[in-house]
Amino acid sequence: MESLNLTTKILVYTFEEAPENIKKLIIEAKSATKTAYAPYSEFYVGAAALLSNGEIVTGSNQENAAYPSGLCAERVTVFHANAQYPDTAVEAIAVAACHDGEFTANPCSPCGGCRQVLLETENRYGSPMKVILYGDNKIYELESAKALLPVGFGKESLFD
Numbered sequence: 001m002e003s004l005n006l007t008t009k010i011l012v013y014t015f016e017e018a019p020e021n022i023k024k025l026i027i028e029a030k031s032a033t034k035t036a037y038a039p040y041s042e043f044y045v046g047a048a049a050l051l052s053n054g055e056i057v058t059g060s061n062q063e064n065a066a067y068p069s070g071l072c073a074e075r076v077t078v079f080h081a082n083a084q085y086p087d088t089a090v091e092a093i094a095v096a097a098c099h100d101g102e103f104t105a106n107p108c109s110p111c112g113g114c115r116q117v118l119l120e121t122e123n124r125y126g127s128p129m130k131v132i133l134y135g136d137n138k139i140y141e142l143e144s145a146k147a148l149l150p151v152g153f154g155k156e157s158l159f160d
């Protein structure tokens with residue numbers, strides 16, 4: 001028997017400490033919370049994706065009275081980016097969430113389904129996607145989508 005010990009490196013910093021390009025992406029993600037359609041949860045999530053061509057694409061959660069038909073901000077954002085720029089890698093994505101008129105104190109972390117989609121996008125372009133999770137008190141930065149979903153299911157699993 002062997003044991004696999006996986007480690008996840010997460011950079012933790014405040015907004016003031018963030019590099020300028022990350023600050024810009026966070027500002028876009030925070031701003032995108034205003035476009036959320038979240039009448040049921042009143043949890044307004046925004047995301048901003050930085051593409052390798054320098055474009056920033058934003059998105060937000062879009063809910064539905066038939067709850068499972070809605071979609072999270074991260075998936076709206078990467079699907080929109082991938083549909084607009086199918087040949088362009090996503091280098092980074094920032095996520096922020098607002099509730100009761102305030103941004104969350106702690107980093108807003110993507111759900112399992114979004115992690116799967118972020119991983120697929122990262123694999124599709126063959127380059128790591130930084131994941132920046134905003135909180136008013138602290139920001140988390142992961143070096144890749146894979147770091148969010150270790151031992152994930154990918155293309156290679158289908159053809160193993």
Ligand code: THU
Nearest residue numbers: 041043045061072073109110111
């Ligand atoms: N949501 C996101 O958009 N992204 C996340 O990372 C977490 C959750 C949305 C889904 C739903 O519209 C609302 O937030 C409450 O779960």
